[in-house]
Amino acid sequence: MNIYDIIFYLFAAVTLLSAFFVVTTRNIVRAAFFLLFTFFGVAGIYVLLGADFVAIVQLIVYVGGILILLIFGVMITNKITQVDIKTGTIHTLPAAIGVGLFTGVIGAVILNTEWFEIKTDIPVSTLSTLGRMLINEYVLVFELLGILLLVALIGAASMARK
Amino acid sequence: MRDYIYNFWQGLYTILIGMKVTFKHLFVPAVTIQYPSVKPQMPERERNRLYVNMDDCIGCDQCARACPVNCIEIETVKSIPGEDLGTTSNGKKKALWVTTFNIDFAKCCYCQLCVFPCPTECIYMTDVYEFSEFKREDLVFDFVTLLPAERIQKKKNFEEMQAKKEAEKIAAAKKAAAQANKPPEPKQDKPDNKEENI
Amino acid sequence: MMYDWLYNLTGSEILAMFIVSLLPLFVFILPFALFAVLMERKVSAHMQDRLGPMRTGYHGILQTIADIIKLLQKEDLVPTATDKILFNLAPLLAFIGSYAAFAAIPFSGFFIGTKIDLGIIFIVGVTGLVVAGILMAGWASNNKYSLLGAMRAAAQIISYEIPTLLIILTIIMLTGTLSLYDLSEMQTAYFWNWLILGGPAVGLQKILLIPFMIMGCLIIYTSTLAEVNRTPFDIPEAESELVSGYHTEYSGMKFAMFFLAEYANMFAVSAIVAIMFFGGYQSPFGYLGNTLGWTWLVPIEQFFWFTSKGLFFVFVQMWLRWTLPRFRVDQLMAFCWKYLIPFSFVILLLVGLIALM
Numbered sequence: 001m002n003i004y005d006i007i008f009y010l011f012a013a014v015t016l017l018s019a020f021f022v023v024t025t026r027n028i029v030r031a032a033f034f035l036l037f038t039f040f041g042v043a044g045i046y047v048l049l050g051a052d053f054v055a056i057v058q059l060i061v062y063v064g065g066i067l068i069l070l071i072f073g074v075m076i077t078n079k080i081t082q083v084d085i086k087t088g089t090i091h092t093l094p095a096a097i098g099v100g101l102f103t104g105v106i107g108a109v110i111l112n113t114e115w116f117e118i119k120t121d122i123p124v125s126t127l128s129t130l131g132r133m134l135i136n137e138y139v140l141v142f143e144l145l146g147i148l149l150l151v152a153l154i155g156a157a158s159m160a161r162k
Numbered sequence: 163m164r165d166y167i168y169n170f171w172q173g174l175y176t177i178l179i180g181m182k183v184t185f186k187h188l189f190v191p192a193v194t195i196q197y198p199s200v201k202p203q204m205p206e207r208e209r210n211r212l213y214v215n216m217d218d219c220i221g222c223d224q225c226a227r228a229c230p231v232n233c234i235e236i237e238t239v240k241s242i243p244g245e246d247l248g249t250t251s252n253g254k255k256k257a258l259w260v261t262t263f264n265i266d267f268a269k270c271c272y273c274q275l276c277v278f279p280c281p282t283e284c285i286y287m288t289d290v291y292e293f294s295e296f297k298r299e300d301l302v303f304d305f306v307t308l309l310p311a312e313r314i315q316k317k318k319n320f321e322e323m324q325a326k327k328e329a330e331k332i333a334a335a336k337k338a339a340a341q342a343n344k345p346p347e348p349k350q351d352k353p354d355n356k357e358e359n360i
Numbered sequence: 361m362m363y364d365w366l367y368n369l370t371g372s373e374i375l376a377m378f379i380v381s382l383l384p385l386f387v388f389i390l391p392f393a394l395f396a397v398l399m400e401r402k403v404s405a406h407m408q409d410r411l412g413p414m415r416t417g418y419h420g421i422l423q424t425i426a427d428i429i430k431l432l433q434k435e436d437l438v439p440t441a442t443d444k445i446l447f448n449l450a451p452l453l454a455f456i457g458s459y460a461a462f463a464a465i466p467f468s469g470f471f472i473g474t475k476i477d478l479g480i481i482f483i484v485g486v487t488g489l490v491v492a493g494i495l496m497a498g499w500a501s502n503n504k505y506s507l508l509g510a511m512r513a514a515a516q517i518i519s520y521e522i523p524t525l526l527i528i529l530t531i532i533m534l535t536g537t538l539s540l541y542d543l544s545e546m547q548t549a550y551f552w553n554w555l556i557l558g559g560p561a562v563g564l565q566k567i568l569l570i571p572f573m574i575m576g577c578l579i580i581y582t583s584t585l586a587e588v589n590r591t592p593f594d595i596p597e598a599e600s601e602l603v604s605g606y607h608t609e610y611s612g613m614k615f616a617m618f619f620l621a622e623y624a625n626m627f628a629v630s631a632i633v634a635i636m637f638f639g640g641y642q643s644p645f646g647y648l649g650n651t652l653g654w655t656w657l658v659p660i661e662q663f664f665w666f667t668s669k670g671l672f673f674v675f676v677q678m679w680l681r682w683t684l685p686r687f688r689v690d691q692l693m694a695f696c697w698k699y700l701i702p703f704s705f706v707i708l709l710l711v712g713l714i715a716l717m
Contacts (some may be wrong), residue, residue: 003374029499033446036492056478056485064488064521068514071495125477127538170699174578180683184407194411 008048015041032071039063053127209272210291212265214305218250218284221258225276225285233269234276237262239316242323250282259320260306261313267293268301383471384462393623397424399671400678407682434612439502442609446500451610451617454493458624460486465631466541468641468662479540480528483632484521487587490621491517494596494606497618501609509605512689513589513596519696520586520593526704527580530711531636534559534569540632544640551644556637568714572707577637579704581673584629586696588622590677592684595692630673634666641666 018037025031039062046055134142195202204210221238238258241247247256277286295301308316366376398413398421405412413420438447464479466472476482491514498510532538534555535546546560547553556573558566586593597605607618634640641662649657687695 003377006374027443030443030446033449033492033496033499040489052476052478056481059485059488060481063492064485065518068488068491068495068518071492071499072511072514127477170703173699177680177684181679184679184683187409188403188406190409192406192411193409196411196414 004048008045011041011044011048013041014038015045029071029074032067032074035070036063036067039067050126052125053130204289204291207287208289208291209274209287211267211288211293212270212276212285213288213290214263214265215284215286216260216263216305216307217248218252218282219260219263219305220250220254220256220282221260222281224279224281228275228279230273230275231269231271233266233271235262235264235266236260239320241316242319245319250284252282254282259308259313259316261308261316263305264302265305266302268298381463384465384467385459388467389459389462389620389624389627392627393620394424394428396623396626396674397427397619399675403675403678404682407679428616431612431616436613437611439609441502443500443502446496447609448614450493450497450500451614451621452493453496454490454621455617455624457486457489457491457493458621458628460489461628462624464540465628466544466635466641467666468659469541469545470659471663472541475539475541477537477539479543480532480538480632480636483628484525484528487517487521487625487628490625493621497610498606501606503609505602506606506608509596509598509602509608512598512602513606516589516593516596516692517587519693520583520700523579523583523696523700523704524587526701526708527576527583528636530572530576530704530708531555533708533712534715540635540640544635544642547639548642549646551639554637554639554642554644565714565717568717569711572711572714573637575703576707576711577633579700579707580636581633581676583696583700584632585677585680586692588625588629588677590626591681592687593692594686595689598686626674626677627670630670630677631666633673634669638669640669 015038018034018041021034022031022038025034039058043055043058043063046052046058221236223236223238226232226234226236237260239261241257241259247259249255272287274287293301306313366379367373370376370379401423402412402420413423416422416426438444461483463474464472464476464482466475494513494517495510498506498508498513501507531543535543537543537546547555551557553560556570556577558569558573561569589596596602597607602608607615610618643661643665647658647661649655649661
């Protein structure tokens, strides 16, 4: 067991535990904060997979942006402390069927995929490859996403004006 | 647009001016006084703790009467004829033994009103301002120079003299009465006489 | 590199890693925080014609140590109405965020936590954890002032991240690297190779770049100043309005954590400015170690130059603190959205054009 294994299990534990708390806690703000740890743990696992850029983007976008916005939204909402979140189980049968199907699909995917190991001790940075691919091969998608975000921005601004 | 750029420039420029001012002050010597080790220069006519120069005090009680908060407590005893109390520095003859001269600095409001009436200028403000105490009673300062035994002695002397005078007076009155009409003798004087002998 | 050296020394991967990860804390952040707190008090005192702490040690040099001992001894108070878990977690999160930034900062060519290619972006990313920590503290304290302070802090940090990122983008575009190590190595040799003076390029491009680089440096310095919540951008703490903002309810060691995080952050942003525009750990006049042929001296010299550059910018932060009054909330937002962001966009575009030339 080398240091990377220890770090992996640490991040995995953080992710799973905080995800568990997110689901079980009755306090909505606490759930939002535990979601932060889930994202953080996932970012750590991305790093261990050699996807450094994705990990950092995960941190910036989810932890630094979306989660903060989420918490802002929750905090600005009126009467947050009185909100009841139902944690009981309802519709057990449909839920069981749905969860069972989902588990089956995931299990099938896991079993049927041909896994291969990348044998590199030091992960190579994906940054420049990613940049080149974004600008060369996937430039249309990239630009479309940019336009989508711009439209969202303008829409938000015009809605805020009213 | 010109205003916008100008605003930006103005903001930057004024910040630099402000920074220049503060940077200059970095090298201006500090005005702080390191208090307990370095004492601040007190102004002239400062008003701090009172002091009574008992050599000059004639026990006239004027300061106690001038005090707006009654923090001065004076008791005096007349001297007996033979005693010489000396004179004050401005030549007045002292006639009273001052047996109590307490100033309660817990009450004192440092108004200096007691200083002006004093005929011999023996009560005045000093430059002592560090006299805090843990008990309120400790703030009562006793300025009398006589020892406690001496104070009792002076009181007793005066009482004895008073009693003697009284006795003499009574004796004189008795004599006069005896000369005027001899027979009746006042009986109630006897216990007085006894007390005097003790 | 430090890690390889320690790996050879100890023979254990895990031990070497632990030592490398703890080094910045014990070698740098703690002494720096002790020194910076004292420096802050002394600088502020002398700028106001006072003396500052004078009693503990010669001219009060032991004052912060005394303060730390006091904070360590304090009872760990947790108000009853707080959200206990989040309340205890918040200072840790804030400190983790600012400490993680030190992993990517090259103190010298020899002493760097990791040479990751994403240096700057990594620092920007983990700084997001500080925001979360602040929000968490504000929420968990169950106190109006704390919550207000936390909201202001979050709004401010999110807004000011935009000009910071835009200027970082400009630098990335110009240099083609995100790694702080490469960025420092690029500005080697003499001070005219620093990016503030146009970088290692020669000719017309260098001269054209200088005004934009100076503007960019000013903008990133201002916006990072706002990100670490220091005066004139200290509205999240604002003693005169909000008691002390998000850490009102904290005392003892947890308060010290926030304090440490704040000072670590101060140095981190100063270091970013120093690395991006002032050559990082590079000496402005070449190295004495190279001239004399003592190669072991070079990393020490680099460490010296890096810390002195960082400390200079920390000093400027303190200097600004005692020069400028606090912004109002609307002024703060107007300054960011109406001045800094348009200016950084203009810089981004024009530097792009110049770089294409």
